[in-house]
Amino acid sequence: MMILMMAWRNIWRNKMRSLVIILSIALGLFAGISVLGLYKGMMKSRVRNVIDAEQSHLQIHDPGFKNDYEPKFILQNGSSLLKTINALPQVKTASPRSITNGMLATASGSSGVQINGVIPDLEYKTTQLKAKIIEGKAFDPARKNQVIIGKKLATKMKLKTGAKLVLTFTDTAGNLVSGAFRVAAIYRSDNAPLDERNVYVNISDLDNLLNIPGAFHEIAILLKSDEDVGPVQQLLKQKFPGYQIENWREISPETDLMVKTTDQYSYIIMVIIMFALAFGIINTMLMAILERTREIGMMVALGTTRVRIFLLILTETIFITITGTPIGIAAGWLVINHFNKHGLDVSGMGGEMMSSFGFGTMIYPEFPIDKLFGILVIVIGTALISCLFPAMKALRLRPSEALTR
């Protein structure tokens, strides 16, 4: 008890010095938490993008389809499959798609694209295609052969709404088929590479050209809750063993990997910040001990064991550290909360760059509550390690020498 009291009073002997180190710990923690919060927000929005605007929660294909995207691998009994899926209570929407790879050609050039034949109303609900439109209007049910293309492709091919283009691909029999389409709209998502590659046409137009009337290659399923992914995937696999049923992590393993590695990066950043701080703590504690050489010598002379001296220094270091900790955490929480509500606009730093990695330019950082324990372990660990060197210095003091200083 006396040691706790002494330690607390000792850190206030040199108020300015202790405040500086307490504030640097707070600042380091604030910086660390902000980075973690920013990463968490970015990753969450990336995952949301993948689920809500790109891949959906689950996708169903014929097992042979994804090898080469050959149009002959349609989903057998697709309509009854779709009906069963739509009947599941966890399912929000299920969007059937016909997909083929082909060539988009204009008078001035051509580009390889993935042609997605979609049912407009369902697609608007699953991937928010309508919301992404920045020029032109969504599919007009009265018109045939309309295409919606991405902004990046439009820029590359110098296409505007109303422009004509030709899509060429092979049908199920291997014949080369072409169709003339008119650009109904241009969309832009947070993922520029996908915008360059994906074009959308009406499923009936594509099916006619592919010669698979009424059939489709893919069902993208959006669930009401992220938690249902596992159970629904399991259920569908049991019910329909002949199909390839994948969740978003399997479809987009790079996103999953990114989320996981970002977690590790955040800890590495935290450790680096704390490593730098450790030197500050070591310096402060060393100064505090060198100033008190005589006093520590006197305490040992009076009969204070070295264990108690060590505990005193350890407690002082921990006090300094844990005084700075809540300040840093509170500051981090306040700032992150502010930007979580109002968003952090990073378009000034390069929207192009962000979107080429699939990130939006508005980031909504989130307080990394799940990593708080890890952060505290790192902070306390830093304090423990930092006090070892000064403590060793104090323990090596010989009272007869220390008293003469």
Next chain:
Amino acid sequence: MQRYMKIVANIDKEPVNKETVIDAHNISKVYNPDTIPVYAVNNVHLHLLKGEFTALVGPSGSGKTTLLNLIGGLDKPDSGNIYINGVDITQLSSGELIDFRLKNIGFVFQSFNLIPVLTAKENVEFIMLLQGAGRSERDDRIKQLFRQIQLEDKLDSRPAQLSGGQQQRVAVARALASKPRFVLADEPTANLDSQSASNLLDIMAKLNKEEDITFLFSTHDQRVIDRARRVVRLVDGKIVSDSAAVATEHA
């Protein structure tokens, strides 16, 4: 040993069967033994009985502090043995010495003597806590000690709020808190004005007389030397005179 007992008896007019507190035999402490050896303490014999009030005097650099450090177990001699209550402290490990000091020896240093972040009371209590004394025992002892040093109204003052003399009196109380076998004081009056020095000496003398506490203090303050009942003079690490021995010769 018989001879020393006789000496003390003659000086203090006290019974001859007093117990031995410190018995140092042939102790030497050499600095730079391999280059230019400096004998800080050179083959010293010192024998102290319970209740003695002894001044260790000598010019600066004569080895007073080194000798006190050796007797107090703060440093180890290069040769010789020091028996305190029959225990040869030169044979103890540093850990055992810390425990031994806590239980047997009280210290009063020259200056900056108290722990500045603790109040006067806490400074004294600190030693008792190290000894594991209970709450009521600590409270009783603190009350008694602060009465003896006449600082009952300064219990909650921090050292910085006390005068140099008051700080040294608290240091004496702390030295006695653990009920040691003897108190070592290294130039306790060196930084005090004459009034404070006189007060401190009054208190030490009173404790010595009334409670039979053994004091060994180094000093070159003539006022302190005059109050001592035995004066041991050191020059160049050697005892050149001992009033106890002189007294014997006169006897």
